[in-house]
Amino acid sequence: MKARVLVMPRAGVLDPQGKAVAQALAGLGFAGVEAARQGKVLELELAETDPAAAEAALAAMCERLLANPVIEDYTIEIA
Amino acid sequence: MKARVLVMPRAGVLDPQGKAVAQALAGLGFAGVEAARQGKVLELELAETDPAAAEAALAAMCERLLANPVIEDYTIEIA
Numbered sequence: 001m002k003a004r005v006l007v008m009p010r011a012g013v014l015d016p017q018g019k020a021v022a023q024a025l026a027g028l029g030f031a032g033v034e035a036a037r038q039g040k041v042l043e044l045e046l047a048e049t050d051p052a053a054a055e056a057a058l059a060a061m062c063e064r065l066l067a068n069p070v071i072e073d074y075t076i077e078i079a
Numbered sequence: 080m081k082a083r084v085l086v087m088p089r090a091g092v093l094d095p096q097g098k099a100v101a102q103a104l105a106g107l108g109f110a111g112v113e114a115a116r117q118g119k120v121l122e123l124e125l126a127e128t129d130p131a132a133a134e135a136a137l138a139a140m141c142e143r144l145l146a147n148p149v150i151e152d153y154t155i156e157i158a
Contacts, residue, residue, distance in 0.1 A: 006120055021121060021145070030140055032126035041085055041120040042100060047111035061109055066100070 001046045001054055002079035007067045008039035042066060051078050080125045080133055081158035086146045087118035121145060130157050 009015040018037040025033045048054040058076045067074040088094040097116040104112045127133040137155045146153040 008120070008122065018121070024144055025140055028140075028143055030136065032136075033123055033140075034126055035124040037122045039120045039122070041087070041118045042097070043087065043116045043118070044112055045114040047113055057109065057111075061104055061107075061112075064107055065103055 001049055001051070003044045003046055003054060003058055004077040004079065005042040005044065005058060005062060005066055006039060006075040006077070007042070007062070007072050008037060008075075010071055010073050013071045039072070054078055080128055080130070082123045082125055082133060082137055083156040083158065084121040084123065084137060084141060084145055085118060085154040085156070086121070086141070086151050087116060087154075089150055089152050092150045118151070133157055 009018070015037050018035075021038055022033055022036040025036070044058070046054050046057070048057060055076055055078060062074040062076070063069060088097070094116050097114075100117055101112055101115040104115070123137070125133050125136070127136060134155055134157060137157075141153040141155070142148060
């Protein structure tokens with residue numbers, strides 16, 4: 001089973017990478033980019049076949065390793 | 080208009096971050112993670128309101144700044 005985990009900086013947390021991207025796009029002439037935030041994405045291939053069990057396992061992985069819950073939010077998408 | 084850009088290492092390109100994640104998960108006792116690939120995700124807020132024009136602009140941004148087309152693939156998702 002394929003799954004995707006998105007880890008983004010929490011709202012209100014400074015995001016220097018996203019800010020740099022927005023400024024660089026403006027510098028390249030791409031007007032109209034009002035905001036940019038950058039996070040990471042993980043595409044995982046799991047042996048688990050039950051979607052609910054996979055989601056529970058992924059949430060535990062996020063809490064323990066993939067995200068820093070103090071400053072990051074995660075979203076789990078099961079394919 | 081909100082858009083999301085996913086930038087992943089191309090198939091066949093070495094992905095040491097993803098490999099490290101898969102090994103760390105196995106080390107923490109999460110069995111059943113068969114593969115992991117790590118990329119980056121950008122959430123952009125655009126002034127553009129036409130989806131087709133937004134997608135064209137995002138493709139240009141990916142080619143020029145957001146992705147390295149030699150080793151990375153990008154996916155554009157318009158919300």
